[in-house]
Amino acid sequence: xxDYLGVIxxxxxxxxxxxxxxxxxxxxxxxxxxxxxxxxxMNGGVQDETLKQGWHLVAPTKKVKLFTVSNEQLLxxxxxxxxxxxxxxxxxxxxxxxxxxxxxxxxxxxxxxxxVSTYKSFKGMDxxxxxxxxxxxxxxxRISEITTDYSLMDLYSGNRAVINDKITKYLNxxxxxxxxxxxIDASIIDVHPDKQLRHAINDRIKAxxxxxxxxxxxxxxxVEAETKLIKAQNEAEIKKTEAKGEADANKLISSSITEExxxxxxxxxxxKHGWVExxxxxxxxxxx
Numbered sequence: 001x002x003d004y005l006g007v008i009x010x011x012x013x014x015x016x017x018x019x020x021x022x023x024x025x026x027x028x029x030x031x032x033x034x035x036x037x038x039x040x041x042m043n044g045g046v047q048d049e050t051l052k053q054g055w056h057l058v059a060p061t062k063k064v065k066l067f068t069v070s071n072e073q074l075l076x077x078x079x080x081x082x083x084x085x086x087x088x089x090x091x092x093x094x095x096x097x098x099x100x101x102x103x104x105x106x107x108x109x110x111x112x113x114x115x116v117s118t119y120k121s122f123k124g125m126d127x128x129x130x131x132x133x134x135x136x137x138x139x140x141x142r143i144s145e146i147t148t149d150y151s152l153m154d155l156y157s158g159n160r161a162v163i164n165d166k167i168t169k170y171l172n173x174x175x176x177x178x179x180x181x182x183x184i185d186a187s188i189i190d191v192h193p194d195k196q197l198r199h200a201i202n203d204r205i206k207a208x209x210x211x212x213x214x215x216x217x218x219x220x221x222x223v224e225a226e227t228k229l230i231k232a233q234n235e236a237e238i239k240k241t242e243a244k245g246e247a248d249a250n251k252l253i254s255s256s257i258t259e260e261x262x263x264x265x266x267x268x269x270x271x272k273h274g275w276v277e278x279x280x281x282x283x284x285x286x287x288x
Contacts, residue, residue, distance in 0.1 A: 029058045034070030035127075036112055038119040039063070050115050065119060067110040067127035071184055074131065076139075077103035078192050089192055092144045098152040103190040104143065106171070111180045118180035130179055138178075139171075143186075146170055156191050164188060 029051070031037045037051040041062040051064065058064055078089040078101070089101045110118065110127055122130055146167050147155060154163065164187040172183035 029056050029064050030054070031056065031064075031066065034068055034072075035066045036069050036110075036115055037064045037066050038115055040065070040119070040124065046116055046120055048116060050112070063124075065124065065126040067115050067118070069109050069112045069115075071107050071109055074106040074108065074135075076105070076136075078190070079103075090140045092140070092147040092155075094150060094152045094155055095148055096151050100152060100155060101192040101194070102143075102155070102188045103192070104139075104187070105189050106139075106186045107184040108175070108181050109184070111176065111182050114180040121180075131181075135175065135179060135181065142171060142174060143167055143188075155188070156193065160188060 029037070031051050031053045033053050035053060037056075039047040039049075039051060039058060039062050041047075041059070043061070051058075076088040076090060078087050080086055089103050091099045091101050093099055108131075118130070119125075122134070125133070146163065149166075150158065150163055154160075164185075167188070168183055168186040171186050175181040175183055
């Protein structure tokens, strides 16, 4: 009898342990690296505290929703890349009423400080659901709100870094308020003009090249004209200086011929040649 009771007791203990292990497995939730989880229950609603990465015991009556809090990539490209399904490029508008397809990437994360309020706002959706069904829906129009400030050529071959910086700032401000998402970087990584647009772009490039060449030629002609003018001015200044120097020299010579000098030269000439008259710069010699 005692052996029978011992067997029954051991079986009960084994069943209890098995149930405990099973419940532990069922209630064990893993939050991956780079994620946080919001916990919700039918009775208590949404918990104020989120679950950090690691293993957690969560009651079967509670639901766990994951949100990425480390950098995540969203790729919408023409070619198939990680996270992009086939051709997911999309069109944006330009300031000159062109519509051009672009490939786009965005680095983002959910703001850890607003996860609970984000979960409540989107009625139980997790991070992936919010990005796939909400963010993607408005992303294209939000980007066009920036690209409409730039021409087709700006998007195709201009300073795209400036455009990407404005897109990043605009999306970060907008998505933080609407989705609780921080946008770290948002970039147009490529443009895909169709045949008609490519023809228009080539025409504009040729026009820009001609315009640039004309400007270079104008600048060259301007420099040459300025060089000739400077040379002529210098030559005129040199001639002016030479003429002034010659005039000053003649003036100096003229001022140095005094009455006393003339008489002295006459006396010297008489002694040497006979009768001599000196009249200014002219000399008349008469034989003795």
